[in-house]
Amino acid sequence: MIVAAESCDIEGGIVCTPSNVNELxxxxxxxxxxxxxxxxxxxxxIFAALxxxxxxxxxxxxxxxxxxxxxxxxxxxxxxxxEDIAMNVIGKGGEAYVPYLLSxxxxxxxxxxxxxxxxxxxxxxxxxxxxxxxxxITYVLFLVAGIRKQGKEYFTHLIWPPGxxxxxxxxxxxxEFASTLxxxxxxxxxxxFANLVAGHLxxxxxxxSGYFFIYxxxxxxxxxxxxxxxxxxxxxxxIYGFEIVVSILQAYIFTLLSAVYIQTSLHPEH
Amino acid sequence: xxxxxxxxxxxGYALIxxxxxxxxxxxxxxxxxxxxxxxxxxQPEAAGMVRTTMFLGIAFTExxxxxxxxxxxxx
Numbered sequence: 347m348i349v350a351a352e353s354c355d356i357e358g359g360i361v362c363t364p365s366n367v368n369e370l371x372x373x374x375x376x377x378x379x380x381x382x383x384x385x386x387x388x389x390x391x392i393f394a395a396l397x398x399x400x401x402x403x404x405x406x407x408x409x410x411x412x413x414x415x416x417x418x419x420x421x422x423x424x425x426x427x428x429e430d431i432a433m434n435v436i437g438k439g440g441e442a443y444v445p446y447l448l449s450x451x452x453x454x455x456x457x458x459x460x461x462x463x464x465x466x467x468x469x470x471x472x473x474x475x476x477x478x479x480x481x482x483i484t485y486v487l488f489l490v491a492g493i494r495k496q497g498k499e500y501f502t503h504l505i506w507p508p509g510x511x512x513x514x515x516x517x518x519x520x521x522e523f524a525s526t527l528x529x530x531x532x533x534x535x536x537x538x539f540a541n542l543v544a545g546h547l548x549x550x551x552x553x554x555s556g557y558f559f560i561y562x563x564x565x566x567x568x569x570x571x572x573x574x575x576x577x578x579x580x581x582x583x584x585i586y587g588f589e590i591v592v593s594i595l596q597a598y599i600f601t602l603l604s605a606v607y608i609q610t611s612l613h614p615e616h
Numbered sequence: 617x618x619x620x621x622x623x624x625x626x627x628g629y630a631l632i633x634x635x636x637x638x639x640x641x642x643x644x645x646x647x648x649x650x651x652x653x654x655x656x657x658x659q660p661e662a663a664g665m666v667r668t669t670m671f672l673g674i675a676f677t678e679x680x681x682x683x684x685x686x687x688x689x690x691x
Contacts, residue, residue: 367689430668533679540682599675602668 370550371472371543390460390470398452427451427601435605439612443605446487450480451601454538458593461546462586469593472542474535477600481535484604492611500611534603541596545589552582630691637684644677 375383405420413421427448432440454471461469471477492500504526505519559575652670656663 430664434665434668533676533683536683536686537675537679540686544682544685595671599671602672603675606672 387470387473394453394456394470397456424448431601431605436609443608447601447605450604451597454600455597458542458597461593462590469542469546471538472546474539477535477538481531485531488607488611491608495612538596538600541592545592548585549589552578552585556582626691630688634684634688638681641677641681645674648673
């Protein structure tokens with residue numbers, strides 16, 4: 347983005363558009379393994395996974411009655427997932443899903459917070475592959491949970507809620523089929539993806555345009571532009587704080603919705 | 617030059633479309649949060665449950681606006 351701004355023509359007025367939105371999200375491969383280019387994104391994914399493992403391991407290595415600092419943080423996170431999400435939403439049988447929900451929450455949280463981490467500044471969840479994969483795992487999980495709990499009747503219950511009049515069956519069947527089997531995984535993935543894309547885009551546009559108005563192509567532009575740049579920059583910093591909240595909230599919502607979907611397979615009467 | 621102008625026009629329509637897509641979710645989120653605040657003020661001991669449900673409702677409603685946002689880039 348900064349490179350794009352550098353190559354922009356100052357003489358052409360203040361309007362300057364980057365060539366393509368992809369240049370914010372697609373990095374050049376560093377090296378190749380066969381056909382697959384390994385770029386910065388791959389390293390960030392592995393780094394996020396390692397960070398989660400190290401954090402949980404460090405927190406639970408020495409289990410003491412009086413918890414150390416890091417142990418109390420990990421304990422409160424586990425309590426959040428276990429009590430607020432697994433027990434509260436899924437209810438009976440929720441215990442079995444605590445490990446999955448915890449790892450899901452931690453991975454998405456770290457991936458989202460990369461957006462506002464200095465020197466990284468790239469949320470790995472803003473590439474559709476990761477939210478899509480995670481939502482497909484949830485999709486398979488809640489289908490399997492439903493089939494194991496209710497057997498073949500699961501699919502008929504899924505499409506026609508028990509006690510439905512015959513006249514309504516075609517219409518409700520169509521709506522329920524689309525909403526459960528198609529809209530659920532897609533919206534789960536797109537929600538996380540679009541939130542992070544919007545956040546990353548907004549942050550880079552505001553901060554880079556602030557930079558661009560104040561100092562461009564190695565020269566100080568006309569003094570009249572500097573207040574505009576400062577205003578953009580201030581606005582960008584406000585959005586920065588907002589994005590931290592969004593990152594945490596989206597990780598929470600993804601986990602919560604996964605739990606809700608699993609709950610609907612386990613307890614069809616609700 | 618013609619092509620560029622056509623692209624700018626298309627982008628303009630896409631922007632209007634995104635703006636239209638944001639109206640409904642905006643109203644919806646306002647209603648959800650307003651009612652949640654009212655519920656929490658009336659019954660503070662139920663605040664935890666209300667908050668969870670509120671986030672769920674916001675997530676469902678917000679998805680529509682975000683789909684509009686993604687479609688803007690796909691045009």
